[in-house]
Amino acid sequence: MRLDIRYRTRFEFDAPVRESQNELRACPINDGTQQLLNYRVTVSPPVRTLSFIDYWGTQVDHFGVTEAHSTLEVIAEASVLTRDRTEGDHPKQKPENQHDPEFRDRHLEYLARTGHTDWCAKIAEQANRLAQDAQLDPWATVLAIHEFTGEYLSYQPGATEIGVPVSEIFAKGAGVCQDFAHLAVSMCRSVGIPARYVSGYLFSTDSQIIGDPGGNPDGSITGTPDQRGEPESEPETDPDSAGDLVRVQTHAWFEAAVPGRGWLPLDPTNRLAVGRRHVKIGHGRDYDDVPPLRGVYSGPGTPRMEASVEIRRMDPAQPPTARMQPLVSHAPGTQSKGNTAQSQTARSQTAQQQQ
Structure with a gap:
């Protein structure tokens, strides 16, 4: 595209x-x-x-x-x-464990608390429950955190502002895309999975995709992830058709480092896998690294x-x-x-x- x-x-x-x-x-x-x-x-x-x-x-x-x-x-x-991501973008590499010192050292900056990702006990408890339900499998845990964040938070423009602690966002249960990303990053890090904040753009003419001015007033998204342990893919459209114009703002999502599989990018605001409609600007520990x-x-x-x-x-x-x-x-x-x-x-x- x-x-x-x-x-x-x-x-x-x-x-x-x-x-x-x-x-x-x-x-x-x-x-x-x-x-x-x-x-x-x-x-x-x-x-x-x-x-x-x-x-x-x-x-x-x-x-x-x-x-x-x-x-x-x-x-x-x-x-x-x-282009869309494929299975080849996450090839199975040499076996790794998220607790291996070498793995943790490579991702140390994406495991630490920051001003925007300083999780509280309640966030850690919820993330731990999801990890236990996923049998401590990192890939499944990341997908569970992604799905939980999209379900738990309500998309409400103006509900928060930059600098609001993630614990307050969790307690309020509402926010905008940067809040969804910060919560997902916090939950991943609280169970030892490296995660980073991503800034970018999102193109969509689908009114159900948040980021388009024609989205649902309450920010709700219809549809749920499928039952195969994968996030829902983006709506199918002709990738080569031209002429569509959308007026939006910049967007945010997160990426999690899965041992042996690399970085898995997910958009919890829209409960979607990151695909050809997402354009990445950069990543960092949180918003402050990529404003x-x-x-x-x-x-x-x-x-x-x-x-x-x-x-x-x-x-x-x-x-x-x-x-x-x-x-x-x-x-x-x-x-x-x-x-x-x-x-x-x-x-x-x-x-x-x-x-």
Whole structure:
């Protein structure tokens, strides 16, 4: 499937700001199931962008506006070819155990508690019950956690905000896609299964798929996983038909490391296996490692934000219109440390766009 994506965020300040420094994470990755054809970033006021790969493998586009400005707009455009995952994407490798020291050392960062995944006793108890019911099989346990999260949480836009503890989300029983992902990650880690948070895009013209504005008002999803121990697949459509356009926001799901099988990606918000409609931007320990846009500004102004994502299904034979924007630097061994402000009046601006 060929998808053209247009990500846009605009800030309007009620008073001019003297400077802003920003990091954008909107570029799809290249992996075995998706191929990035083209990508470019446009910033207004016009500035040069510095692009690099952060510690987690995500492309970061850094840009700073050093002159006084009252508006800031960033547009990222990408063309991606995607395909469905197959059994071959999870080949059985050498036998491993999730408790083996070598396995744990390789995934240590995805086993630890973080600010967004600091699970409570009730979350751990529920995850342990699911693991026991799955006879402690990691693959079956991950699928059980995925199904439980999709059933237990109700999708309610505006029910939470970034920074709400996962224990509060569990107690409330409601949230948006980032909350579904954080809960699933927390439950996996609480029973010793490495898991990571994924940021990306979701294309769907199906009103039952959350991420499309035409979804059910209560966020409910019809249909259940089948009885073969596999998550429900995405609805079948013609992958080569072109012209469909959806307006959404960025999306979130999770991936769990199954010993001997690799990373298993699942979308608990929609109770789906991740497939050709999902476009991955990057992954990390939680939301804070892959926010779509984060920055700071100096000045008295208060920003008002508008954010949107448009995704259009295209004919794979049609060439992309946007040219590839090359990386200026490549730093795979260093993690981006975020922005700092020189002024005491510096304030942060974070685009909370995932739904």
